[in-house]
Amino acid sequence: MAIQTHDELLTTIKDALQACGYVGELGGGSLQTRTPMTGEDLFAIEGTTKEQATEMIALADEAFKSWREVPAPRRGNVVKRWGQLLAEHKHDLGLLVQIEAGKSISEAEGEVQEMIDICDLALGQSRMLYGKTMPSERPGHRLMETWHPIGVVGVISAFNFPVAVYSWNTANALVCGDTVVWKPSEMCALSALGAHALLSRAIADCGEDQNISQLILGDRNVGEVLLDDPRVELVSATGSTRMGREVAPRVASRFGRYLLELGGNNAGIVTPSADLDLALRGIVFAAAGTAGQRCTTMRRLIVHESIADELVDKIVAAYKTLTIGDPRDESVLVGPLLHQGAYDDMQQALKTAKEQGGDVLVGGERVLVDDSEKSFYVQPAVVRMPEQSDIVHNETFAPILYVMTYSDFNEAIALHNAVPQGLSSAIFTENNSEAEIFLSASGSDCGIANVNIGTSGAEIGGAFGGEKETGGGRESGSDAWKAYMRRSTNTVNYSGELPLAQGVKFL
Ligand code: NAD
16 A cells, blocks of 8 residues: 555645745646655656856856855864754755655664764865975975965766765865855755755845855756856866766867766675674675665675585575665665656666576565555665676666675686776675775775675765766865865065076076
8 A cells, every 4th residue: 555645745845845945836847756655656857957057157156256255164164064954954854865765764764974073174164274394495485385266166976976976075075165056966956945045045044145056957968058157167067977988078178177976886895704794694684684775785706615505505695684665764774766767777787697697686676555557665685796797897876786706815806806997895704804905095996895794885085986887076175175176386586586496596
């Protein structure tokens, strides 16, 4: 039996958006919203035209001229207030994320918690936009770096973290003195309206200019306006590698900056000394959680041959206990795939895996929930693969875990690094030297490398991002803020003389 009627679901959305402070219309527009939980259409909201998007960039560009003069700690007050409002409306925004991305409420609210955490971090950062002072080689000179805002930051985000990644970019960009134009995933426009409304309220409460934050709603066509407009100094784009391949050269052709957070193909290595019960829990959450729709989902498992059968049996047994269904049911652990396209991609990958020698040990089949043909739920799959196959080099955005075995540790590292993507990685081991090698320059080639933790579930304090086809960008904590600023190297001469660098003589 359905958990809510369609009308009740629409009321939940209206109430949540109203609570977040959204005051616009819901309906009568050209952008159809939908929920993967039931496959039903929701509201058709107003999309943004290219002309309107260009106007928004102009407004953000104009607002930048005064926002950059606002002292950074005062800019920090806006993200502080945003964080407070997000905490107050964690459940409201979490509901919208659940409805559009199909996550459990715990994961959806966890996503909002990440937003709150980055607001805390960015508030502190607003007092720590440090530049260095270096010793000058010339007497009576001071050499230093100062950091300045860059201008309009265009943020393009993916469906699977519809609001958190936006906040990583926006909280940092705002304290750095930039203004933000956001093009969220067209699959999650309602969540975007909620997150954006909360920021608008924070800006109003702090008495700052509303134009520092703009929202473009629509698909890639309207998003492309951000790529080509020279007023957008930085395009921070999160999504598939396919998207990154289109974005990077277009932005580079006008010498714009880009920050890319693209697809992952994350692996875990399990060595003979590993605590298998701990590894099991880490692997199942990372591989099957969020129905395999995290950029950090574990997609490959590389296990020592001496423990492979035992571990694989445990994983298969655990997969058979996973509850699959409507994520509004709190006992459910695995929610829906986004849409039929995601389901078809999964079936195609499983077919190819079998053709390449794979043995599907569990899963892959569709699970009908409430007899609905419009939603796409699946049993997460585990596939035993030979060491060499092409399919394991691809990211299929669905819950498929490919298991391979190794005999020698160097071989495990080589298998691990033999894919084009480089986002997240993990090793399960009690052997200190294996752990250290994995984290060393000859170990994992990913942006994130974990020991005795799965590949997913990063904290905002560390820089987040990956290498190779994942795009090389870093967002969130550590020194990721530097991507949103420009560096100026300054030399001040207080000597009264004019000595030239490198002892050069002239005049
Ligand atoms: P997607 O690439 O289909 O879309 C992402 C966003 O890019 C959307 O807003 C879309 O409208 C926009 N877009 C697509 N083509 C564009 C173009 N030519 N110009 C401008 N905008 C364009 O990705 P998705 O299906 O929403 O998300 C899943 C993918 O995102 C997976 O590959 C996943 O690994 C990746 N992802 C990566 C990270 C990370 O931090 N590395 C985080 C989340 C998701």
